[in-house]
Amino acid sequence: MPKLTQAFLLAALCASPAFAADSDTNRPKVYTDIVACRAVADAAVRLACFDAATKALEDATDNRQIVMLDQDDVRKTKKSLFGFSLPKIPFFGESDAEQEAEFKQVEGDLAGVKSIGAGKYQFTVKDAGVWQTTEATPLLLKDGKAFVIKRGSLGSFMLVMNGRGIRVKRVS
Numbered sequence: 001m002p003k004l005t006q007a008f009l010l011a012a013l014c015a016s017p018a019f020a021a022d023s024d025t026n027r028p029k030v031y032t033d034i035v036a037c038r039a040v041a042d043a044a045v046r047l048a049c050f051d052a053a054t055k056a057l058e059d060a061t062d063n064r065q066i067v068m069l070d071q072d073d074v075r076k077t078k079k080s081l082f083g084f085s086l087p088k089i090p091f092f093g094e095s096d097a098e099q100e101a102e103f104k105q106v107e108g109d110l111a112g113v114k115s116i117g118a119g120k121y122q123f124t125v126k127d128a129g130v131w132q133t134t135e136a137t138p139l140l141l142k143d144g145k146a147f148v149i150k151r152g153s154l155g156s157f158m159l160v161m162n163g164r165g166i167r168v169k170r171v172s
Contacts, residue, residue, distance in 0.1 A: 028066060030057045076127065107148040113141045122171070125149065130172045133159065137166040 027035075034057060037049035060066040112124035119136025131149065133141075139161055148160045149168060158165040 028060075030060050030066065105148055105150040107146070110141060110143055110145045110147055113143050129170055131157075131159070131168045132171050134167045134169050139164055139166055 030053070034050065034053040037046055037053050040046035040049050057066070061068065106125055106128045108126050110123050111126065112122075112130075114122050116122050116132060119138075120133045121137070121141045122130060122132045123141060124130050128149075141161075145161060150158050150160060152158045152167070157168050157170070159168045
C-alpha cells in the first residue's frame, strides 16, 4: 500500500471507536484501559484487567483500527509526505511548529529524470515521491545529479542545483 494511502488510512482510523480518545488525556481508549489496570489493588483482578485490556489492544491492532508507529516510522512517513499539503495530524507533533520543523527540505540525487516537454522535467526523489518542474528550465536535469528541494514562499517548493533554483511541485 502506498505511504500516502497508509497515512490517510491511519488518520481515518484514528476516528474509529477503538481509537476513541479519552477527553482528559487525549489517548485512545484501549491505551487508557491498560493504564487504568495499574490502579487495581488486587493482584488477580489486576492481572485479569491487563489480560483483557491487552487482548483488546491486540485485536484493534490486528484489525488495523490502531496502527502503532515508533519515532523512526513517523520520521520516514513525514519525509515521504514532504511536498504535499496535508491537514495537521496529531501524531506528527503537538504543534504546528513541531510538525513543520523537521522537514523543511529534502536532498539527494536525482533519479528517473524524464523530459515532459516544453523544457519541463519529471523526476523521483528517494523516499519523497515524484516531482515535476513547473516552468521551463535551462538547468540540465539528469540522473545522479545532487539536489535540494526547499520549501518556498506561499506553499511553493524550489529545486536547487549548483546554486540555481527552479520551482517544482509534488505529483505523487
